[in-house]
Amino acid sequence: MFMNFRRISKCQCMQLLTTGLLLSVVMICWKDLDHHVVSHMRSYTYRYLVNSYNFLNSSYALTSIHHNKKDEVSDVDAGFVNYPYLINQPGKCGGGGGDRKSQDVLLLLFVKSSPENFERRQAIRDTWGNESFIWTELGARVRMVFALGVHPDVRRRSRVQSELMQEDRAHGDLIQQNFLDTFHNLTSKLLLQFHWGHKYCRQARFLMSADDDIFVHLPNLVKYLRQLLSTESGVKDLWVGHVHRGAPPVRRKDSKYHVPHDLYPWPSYPDYTSGSGYVVSGDVAAKIYHATLLLNSSMYIDDVFMGICATAVGVYPQEHVYFSGEGKTPYHPCIYNHMITSHGHATDVRTLWQAATDPTVSGNSRGFVSHLYCTAVRVALLCLPYYQNTYSCMAAFT
Ligand SMILES: *[C@@H]1O[C@H](CO)[C@@H](O)[C@H](O)[C@H]1NC(C)=O
Ligand SMILES: *[C@@H]1O[C@H](CO)[C@@H](O)[C@H](O)[C@H]1NC(C)=O
Ligand SMILES: *[C@@H]1O[C@H](CO)[C@@H](O)[C@H](O)[C@H]1NC(C)=O
Numbered sequence: 001m002f003m004n005f006r007r008i009s010k011c012q013c014m015q016l017l018t019t020g021l022l023l024s025v026v027m028i029c030w031k032d033l034d035h036h037v038v039s040h041m042r043s044y045t046y047r048y049l050v051n052s053y054n055f056l057n058s059s060y061a062l063t064s065i066h067h068n069k070k071d072e073v074s075d076v077d078a079g080f081v082n083y084p085y086l087i088n089q090p091g092k093c094g095g096g097g098g099d100r101k102s103q104d105v106l107l108l109l110f111v112k113s114s115p116e117n118f119e120r121r122q123a124i125r126d127t128w129g130n131e132s133f134i135w136t137e138l139g140a141r142v143r144m145v146f147a148l149g150v151h152p153d154v155r156r157r158s159r160v161q162s163e164l165m166q167e168d169r170a171h172g173d174l175i176q177q178n179f180l181d182t183f184h185n186l187t188s189k190l191l192l193q194f195h196w197g198h199k200y201c202r203q204a205r206f207l208m209s210a211d212d213d214i215f216v217h218l219p220n221l222v223k224y225l226r227q228l229l230s231t232e233s234g235v236k237d238l239w240v241g242h243v244h245r246g247a248p249p250v251r252r253k254d255s256k257y258h259v260p261h262d263l264y265p266w267p268s269y270p271d272y273t274s275g276s277g278y279v280v281s282g283d284v285a286a287k288i289y290h291a292t293l294l295l296n297s298s299m300y301i302d303d304v305f306m307g308i309c310a311t312a313v314g315v316y317p318q319e320h321v322y323f324s325g326e327g328k329t330p331y332h333p334c335i336y337n338h339m340i341t342s343h344g345h346a347t348d349v350r351t352l353w354q355a356a357t358d359p360t361v362s363g364n365s366r367g368f369v370s371h372l373y374c375t376a377v378r379v380a381l382l383c384l385p386y387y388q389n390t391y392s393c394m395a396a397f398t
């Protein structure tokens, strides 16, 4: 009896101890747990219960809007500032929007760059952003421009600015507005892209927005866009990329992505694609442009603001497994055949371009055996846990 009692109390003692230990661990880590687990659970629940974010429409609507005749909002009433252009390319798409002279542009490609990133821009021009390569090899008209603000450091600004002017004289592909090129002004850069596209390149079938440290496999992208165009119904309501669903706003003050309650009080953002690289069809570009005229653009995370605009006009993003979001591609010919974007290529754009567009890559992948081989390779590269942060496992089977 006595022994038994002692054993029980020993067990209970251990239980009590472990429970206490667990509780204290939970309490110590509560902050992290709250940020990482609870906020995600809350946001997913919210996302799948609410499932429509129509309230965003009225919450972000501007109260007093006076359109003038040309369908442009006067600066005073708009929820954004119409910054003047410092460098512009009005003739990039053959002049004007939608008139006879304008060229048939398949893709208008904006690369979000910063004034000091001279080398990244040159690497892009020499590789995937080479318009004449796409034209001679694929017969597709792509127009690429870099979207910029002004250098935030006032002491370096005038020197960087004169270098930009020189760069633009050499290449004619910079578009710059007079706002500080900072993280918290990215939404201004988003507005630049959709407003410029609406004004100077309305006829483009597709519009893409991309970071200057990503790699875009333009031959694959052109092939994909042409496939979309060749379907009977044509392309409408397309917004494609790496989709974030039910992402919670970051409430930690020390985070770059911190968003206060005043700015966004709900536990979950509407669905949006990663800003690193996404594509919209021409009709969606027009709808987003109009949404930016009606909505308050104080949300400074540009891809979230894009989600808010899209929700207001009833457009929802589609996932494409070969848009990487934040992930970096594994290097392999079996991937090069399918990849569209890959993130984190500030320095290796040239080598990847060489490898990914080598003519032997597509030549090697025909036939049943090589198809099987490539599927096996992709499973090894994408589905095993040691390759984190790249395309999803599903991409192995396409
Ligand atoms: C936009 O929203 C912000 C924050 O909610 C607010 O301070 C600002 O006055 C609004 N701007 C307009 C033009 O409604
Ligand atoms: C762009 O491509 C064209 C056609 O393939 C080529 O002649 C030209 O050298 C390339 N330009 C750059 C800057 O690499
Ligand atoms: C955005 O740019 C404007 C215009 O240059 C500037 O006044 C503002 O401070 C910038 N905002 C941020 C957060 O950098």
Ligand SMILES: *[C@@H]1O[C@H](CO)[C@@H](O)[C@H](O)[C@H]1NC(C)=O
Binding pocket: 054, 057, 294, 311, 312, 313, 314
């Ligand atoms: C959002 O507001 C606009 C303009 O008031 C309206 O045309 C549109 O239908 C609204 N969208 C939704 C999803 O309620």
